Amino acid sequence: MDYDVIIIGAGPGGIFAAYELSKENSDLKIAVFEAGNELSKRKCPIDGVRVKSCINCERCSIMSGFGGAGAFSDGKYNITNDFGGTLHEYIGKEEAIRLMHYVDSINVSHGGEGTRLYTTANTKLKTICMQNKLQLLDASVRHLGTDINYVVLENLYTELKEKAEFRFCTPVKHIEIVDGGYKVITDEGEYTASKCIVSVGRSGSKWMEQICKELDIPTQSNRVDLGVRVELPAALFAHLTDELYESKIVYRTEKFEDKVRTFCMNPKGSVVTENTNGIITVNGHSYEDPAKQTGNTNFALLVSKHFSFPFKDSNGYGESIARLSNMLGGGVIVQRFGDLIRGRRTNHNRLADSFTIPTLKAEPGDLSLVLPKRILDGIIEMIYALDKIAPGTANDDTLLYGVEVKFYNMEVSVNERLETKHSGLYMIGDGSGVTHSLSHASASGVFVARDILGIS
Numbered sequence: 001m002d003y004d005v006i007i008i009g010a011g012p013g014g015i016f017a018a019y020e021l022s023k024e025n026s027d028l029k030i031a032v033f034e035a036g037n038e039l040s041k042r043k044c045p046i047d048g049v050r051v052k053s054c055i056n057c058e059r060c061s062i063m064s065g066f067g068g069a070g071a072f073s074d075g076k077y078n079i080t081n082d083f084g085g086t087l088h089e090y091i092g093k094e095e096a097i098r099l100m101h102y103v104d105s106i107n108v109s110h111g112g113e114g115t116r117l118y119t120t121a122n123t124k125l126k127t128i129c130m131q132n133k134l135q136l137l138d139a140s141v142r143h144l145g146t147d148i149n150y151v152v153l154e155n156l157y158t159e160l161k162e163k164a165e166f167r168f169c170t171p172v173k174h175i176e177i178v179d180g181g182y183k184v185i186t187d188e189g190e191y192t193a194s195k196c197i198v199s200v201g202r203s204g205s206k207w208m209e210q211i212c213k214e215l216d217i218p219t220q221s222n223r224v225d226l227g228v229r230v231e232l233p234a235a236l237f238a239h240l241t242d243e244l245y246e247s248k249i250v251y252r253t254e255k256f257e258d259k260v261r262t263f264c265m266n267p268k269g270s271v272v273t274e275n276t277n278g279i280i281t282v283n284g285h286s287y288e289d290p291a292k293q294t295g296n297t298n299f300a301l302l303v304s305k306h307f308s309f310p311f312k313d314s315n316g317y318g319e320s321i322a323r324l325s326n327m328l329g330g331g332v333i334v335q336r337f338g339d340l341i342r343g344r345r346t347n348h349n350r351l352a353d354s355f356t357i358p359t360l361k362a363e364p365g366d367l368s369l370v371l372p373k374r375i376l377d378g379i380i381e382m383i384y385a386l387d388k389i390a391p392g393t394a395n396d397d398t399l400l401y402g403v404e405v406k407f408y409n410m411e412v413s414v415n416e417r418l419e420t421k422h423s424g425l426y427m428i429g430d431g432s433g434v435t436h437s438l439s440h441a442s443a444s445g446v447f448v449a450r451d452i453l454g455i456s
């Protein structure tokens with residue numbers, strides 16, 4: 001065998017697997033194959049001047065490379081079993097929380113010291129939410145911020161590159177079962193190892209489908225989350241964000257009894273675009289450094305849809321809706337809440353008059369021509385519900401950007417050790433469908449590393 005362990009993907013799942021393996025056994029020969037670039041070479045060409053929008057690079061620097069999809073993210077590490085994945089269903093609730101705290105301690109010791117850990121424990125806001133038919137989910141969240149998150153990754157890479165062999169710009173094409181282990185096939189060559197950890201995230205979803213078919217590993221369709229990103233003056237949400245940073249709030253609509261939830265809250269942050277396989281959607285982030293903060297807070301409002309029969313392709317449904325918004329707006333569409341409820345599009349004049357200044361240059365338009373009525377009705381209801389705990393949320397000038405889509409990978413069939421039916425082949429992180437967040441993906445990496453090492 002060329003290596004003891006081959007890890008495919010250098011996102012949080014792969015990084016933390018490599019970290020734990022090399023920390024506990026420095027004799028192990030570990031290789032990490034990554035489709036994207038090393039961290040310092042990850043540069044998105046959009047500069048707002050020469051390149052204004054996505055040019056669909058062969059390797060998207062935002063989604064691929066050391067640090068994975070989370071490298072330029074807000075770096076919010078939520079320590080909770082209530083959202084962010086279903087890792088606890090495999091490894092148990094206590095173990096999942098323990099590992100997420102362990103990951104947090106590593107982040108803190110690699111540059112995250114000085115950042116704050118927020119918690120919902122003992123907050124009065126929970127009662128206020130309940131009184132208004134809203135449910136505040138329990139969590140602790142470490143907000144590293146886009147800037148410190150990058151520093152932590154730099155420090156982890158400096159340490160890891162001495163202990164593991166990183167092969168960047170080397171996507172794995174196929175995995176084959178060989179006597180005593182696995183062979184990974186790349187354009188540069190073929191390499192064997194007795195254990196293989198696959199952690200290819202969302203950008204590797206199509207590839208995962210192919211690999212699961214080739215290795216006869218059962219899969220199940222997953223859900224898709226659809227909605228909008230809300231942007232409003234930071235002062236309106238300050239009582240929530242100052243205490244909790246990010247609040248995950250769930251509302252059950254009166255009309256359809258659908259659940260709408262807040263997601264990825266960015267106090268004093270910016271709204272940004274995201275490119276998933278050529279489809280432009282919206283996202284948000286914020287910096288820890290006050291000099292880079294804005295006067296606005298943004299968060300997503302999402303509704304989950306899961307298709308099973310006869311149509312199974314939940315992601316395909318989300319993609320079609322995102323494509324529709326891209327067709328009508330050339331990318332992301334922005335609409336004032338006041339225009340949406342009056343049934344008219346936002347145009348450039350109305351947007352220019354808005355008291356809320358947008359942080360993303362998006363095309364003013366009409367989201368009711370894009371989002372299905374049921375989803376849009378739910379979002380409007382939720383905005384009025386939030387208005388009761390954060391008056392001003394339902395102001396005319398609250399900006400809605402669409403569409404926000406959270407694609408989830410299909411769920412790969414793995415056992416309680418996150419191992420596939422093939423002994424020594426593990427599938428972890430967002431690519432396995434088990435996790436959907438930085439904390440859960442990282443914890444899954446530590447978990448399988450310990451499983452391979454025979455420690456728990």
Ligand SMILES: Cc1cc2nc3c(=O)[nH]c(=O)nc-3n(C[C@H](O)[C@H](O)[C@H](O)COP(=O)(O)OP(=O)(O)OC[C@H]3O[C@@H](n4cnc5c(N)ncnc54)[C@H](O)[C@@H]3O)c2cc1C
Binds near residue numbers: 067172173207429
């Ligand atoms: C803009 C943005 C903001 C986010 N903000 C947050 C946040 O604040 N908090 C949070 O919890 N989550 C956030 N997320 C989600 C979070 O980034 C992911 O949940 C997390 O990165 C998943 O980790 P992972 O290791 O499973 O996969 P990824 O991070 O996706 O890493 C997978 C890696 O595998 C590589 N790869 C894919 N296919 C192959 C192949 N065939 N061969 C070799 N390599 C391959 C990819 O290039 C990639 O680098 C955000 C995501 C985005 C896009």
